[in-house]
Amino acid sequence: xxxxxxxxxxxxxxxxxxxxxxxxxxxxxNLDIEENQVTALIGPSGCGKSTFLRCLNRMNDVIDICRVxxxxxINDFNINDKSCDVVRLREKIGMVFQKPNPFPKTIYENISxxxxxxxxAQSKNEMDEIVETSLKKxxxxxxxxxxxxxxGTGLSGGQQQxxxxxxxxxxxxxxxxxxxxxxxxxxxxxxxxxxLIDELKKDHTIIIVTHSMAQAARVSQNTGFFHLGELIEHGxxxxxxxxxxxxxxxxxxxxxxG
Amino acid sequence: MNKNKEQLLNxxxxxxxxxRLYGQSAIFMALLFLTIFIFKIFSTGYSxxxxxxLIVPVTFDAELMMLEQNPSKEDLNDADYYDIxxxxxxxxxxxxxxxxxxxxxxxxxxxFEREIKRELLNDPSLIGKTKDxxxxxxxxxxxxxxxxxxxxxxxxQRRVTDYQLKIFDQLVELGKVESKFxxxxxxxxDSREAELAGIASSFMGSIFSILVCLMIAFPVAVLAxxxxxxxxxxxxxxxxIEVNINNLAAVPSIVFxxxxxxxxxxxxxxPRSTPLVGGITLSLMTLPTIIIACRAxxxxxxxxxxxxxxxxxASKMQTTMHHTVPLSMPGTxxxxxxxxxxxxxxxxxxxxxxxxxxxxxxxxSPLDPAASxxxxxxxxxxSAERGFVEKVSACIMVLLGFLVIMxxxxxxxxxxxxxxxx
Numbered sequence: 001x002x003x004x005x006x007x008x009x010x011x012x013x014x015x016x017x018x019x020x021x022x023x024x025x026x027x028x029x030n031l032d033i034e035e036n037q038v039t040a041l042i043g044p045s046g047c048g049k050s051t052f053l054r055c056l057n058r059m060n061d062v063i064d065i066c067r068v069x070x071x072x073x074i075n076d077f078n079i080n081d082k083s084c085d086v087v088r089l090r091e092k093i094g095m096v097f098q099k100p101n102p103f104p105k106t107i108y109e110n111i112s113x114x115x116x117x118x119x120x121a122q123s124k125n126e127m128d129e130i131v132e133t134s135l136k137k138x139x140x141x142x143x144x145x146x147x148x149x150x151x152g153t154g155l156s157g158g159q160q161q162x163x164x165x166x167x168x169x170x171x172x173x174x175x176x177x178x179x180x181x182x183x184x185x186x187x188x189x190x191x192x193x194x195x196l197i198d199e200l201k202k203d204h205t206i207i208i209v210t211h212s213m214a215q216a217a218r219v220s221q222n223t224g225f226f227h228l229g230e231l232i233e234h235g236x237x238x239x240x241x242x243x244x245x246x247x248x249x250x251x252x253x254x255x256x257x258g
Numbered sequence: 259m260n261k262n263k264e265q266l267l268n269x270x271x272x273x274x275x276x277x278r279l280y281g282q283s284a285i286f287m288a289l290l291f292l293t294i295f296i297f298k299i300f301s302t303g304y305s306x307x308x309x310x311x312l313i314v315p316v317t318f319d320a321e322l323m324m325l326e327q328n329p330s331k332e333d334l335n336d337a338d339y340y341d342i343x344x345x346x347x348x349x350x351x352x353x354x355x356x357x358x359x360x361x362x363x364x365x366x367x368x369x370f371e372r373e374i375k376r377e378l379l380n381d382p383s384l385i386g387k388t389k390d391x392x393x394x395x396x397x398x399x400x401x402x403x404x405x406x407x408x409x410x411x412x413x414x415q416r417r418v419t420d421y422q423l424k425i426f427d428q429l430v431e432l433g434k435v436e437s438k439f440x441x442x443x444x445x446x447x448d449s450r451e452a453e454l455a456g457i458a459s460s461f462m463g464s465i466f467s468i469l470v471c472l473m474i475a476f477p478v479a480v481l482a483x484x485x486x487x488x489x490x491x492x493x494x495x496x497x498x499i500e501v502n503i504n505n506l507a508a509v510p511s512i513v514f515x516x517x518x519x520x521x522x523x524x525x526x527x528x529p530r531s532t533p534l535v536g537g538i539t540l541s542l543m544t545l546p547t548i549i550i551a552c553r554a555x556x557x558x559x560x561x562x563x564x565x566x567x568x569x570x571x572a573s574k575m576q577t578t579m580h581h582t583v584p585l586s587m588p589g590t591x592x593x594x595x596x597x598x599x600x601x602x603x604x605x606x607x608x609x610x611x612x613x614x615x616x617x618x619x620x621x622x623s624p625l626d627p628a629a630s631x632x633x634x635x636x637x638x639x640x641s642a643e644r645g646f647v648e649k650v651s652a653c654i655m656v657l658l659g660f661l662v663i664m665x666x667x668x669x670x671x672x673x674x675x676x677x678x679x680x
Contacts (some may be wrong), residue, residue: 057569059565059568059569062564062565062568064491064492086570087572088571089568089571090568090569090571091571093571094569095569097565097566097569099562099564101286101560101562101563101566103563103566103567104585106565112573113554113567113570113580114570114571117570117571117572117576117580118571128337164566166594167570168570171570171571214316224499
C-alpha cells in the first residue's frame, strides 16, 4: 500500500544468514516486505524460501541445530534480538502450513484456542463473535456454521486449510505467513484459497511460499526469487515475470529448470 | 530364458506357500498350548468354587451352654458353644466310643463351634430347640465328596479313617451332605485349613499394592517422560539417561525385591509384609514400562500439531499441556495398565520383602500385613494338603481373570480415545 506515494515497509531483513549445523542454508538475504501486499517467495526445491519464511516468526527455534544471524526488523524491532518474546511475536505473525494441521478438536475449539491463550475474549459472547468473524473471513462460515462442535479433522482438505487460515486470523495478526498452503489441495480448493488471500490482504500483510509460478503471478504484488540459498532477484511481480533482470530468474520462470 | 523365469516364479509362489504354512502352524501351536494350559487350570480349579457342608442336627441346650433364663445378647455372645457343638457331632453315632467321638469331631472344620454360634445369634428363639445346621466339612471329606480323594488306599495312608468314611456315607445317603457355592473362598483370609482358606487377604493385598504402585509410578513416570521427550536438550547426558531407563526395564524383578529389602525395610524401617512396601517396590519395576510407553505415545503425536500450537503463540508449556500430552494419554494409560498388570503378577520381589508371610487377617489399609494373589498361589502350591491343589488353580483363575479385565480395559482405552489425525 502506498501512503503519499511512499511504500510502507512492514518487514525489513538485513544480512540474514541461516545455518543448519555446519551447512549454510541462506546467504545474506536482504528483503523488504511491503505492508498490506502479498509477497510471493518462489524458487526450486531446497532453495531456502521456506527457511526464510520460518525466520520471520522464529519457527526455526524449534530446530535444535538451526542458527539465524542478521537482523529482521518488524515494527522497528529486531526479532532476532535476545529480548524478543517469541510468544508475543507469534501472536502478531500468524502462520499457515503446507499440510492442513487442525487440532484434533472441534471446529469451535480450533478457532478459540488462540484468543483463549492470549486472553482476547472476556466472555462467551465475545468468543462466539471472534469465532464467527474469523470463519467468515476465511470463507468457511456458511459451510460449518451448523456443525461448529464437530471435529475439525472431519472436514475436507480444502476446508481444513481454510480452518487453519481462520485459526491464524483469529488473533488478528499483522502478518500471515503461508508455507505452500495449496500444495495438498485440488484446483477448486486452491482457487478458493487464492481468492481468500486476495481478500485478506486488506487487513494483513501476507507472505506466501509457493511452488507454482502461476499462483505467484495470480495472487502476489511482489515476488522474491530464491536459488541455492540466495535471493537472486526481487521486485514487483509484474516486473519479475515480464522483465526479469537476472538470467537465472528468466530461466526459472520460463521453466528451464526447477 | 523364458523357462527360467517360469521356474523362478514357481519357486517364489512355493516359498510364499511354505511361509504361510509355517505361520499357521506357529499360531496353531500357540493356541494348543494355551488351550491345554487353560483346560488344566479349569479342570483342577473349578471344584474349589464348591464347598461341602454336613447338615447336622444341633440341640441348643441352655444348660450345656451355661445360659440363664431370658439371656441378653451379650450373654448369648459369651455363652459356651463348644459342648453343644461336640455333642451334636457325637450324636451322629449314638454307639460311638471316645476315640470315635473324636474322629466325628474332626469330620468338620474347627470353625464348627462358631458356625453354631452364628446360627443362634441370628435367631435367639432357637434355645431349647433342635435345628439342622450347615457345618463346613473337613477338607479331606470335601475332597472325598468331590471325588478327588483315593478311597481305596490302605487306611494308614489316608487322612480319613474307615469310621469317618462310614459315617460320611451314611450322611450322604440321608441327603445330609450338600455342596454349595464356596463364598468363603472370596471372603475368608488365608488359613492352614484348606476348607477355610480364602483369597480375601491376598486379594486386598494385591489391590492395595497396585494402588500404591499406581500412585507413585504414574506421576513420576509421566513427568519424567514429558520432560525427556519435550523439554530436555538432546545431548549425551540425556542419551545416557534414556539407555539407563531401558536397562531398568530389563532388570530382573528379584533385584528390585532386594532393593526394597535393603533400603525400604532396613534403612527406612517401613513396616514389613505390607502392601505399602510391596507397592513401592513394584513401582520401581513399573516406572520404566510407563516411561517408555508415555515417550512412545508422545513421539507418535505428529510434529505438525506442535507447530500449529507454537505458531499460534502458545508457549512450550502450553503446547505440551494443551495438545501433546492429552493426545498421548490413550497410549500412556494403556501402557500404564499393562505395566500394572505385570506388577500384579509379580511374585519374587514380594517374597523378599516379606509379603509371603502367613496372614490370616484381611488388611484394611496398605499398612497392614498382607499377601498378594501370586504369592498366595506360591504359598498354597507349597502346602501338602490335597484341599489346596484345587485352591491353587482357583486362585490362578482369579488372577488371570483380573489380568484379562485389565488388558481388555487397556485395549478399550486405546481404541476408544485414540484420535485420528486428518
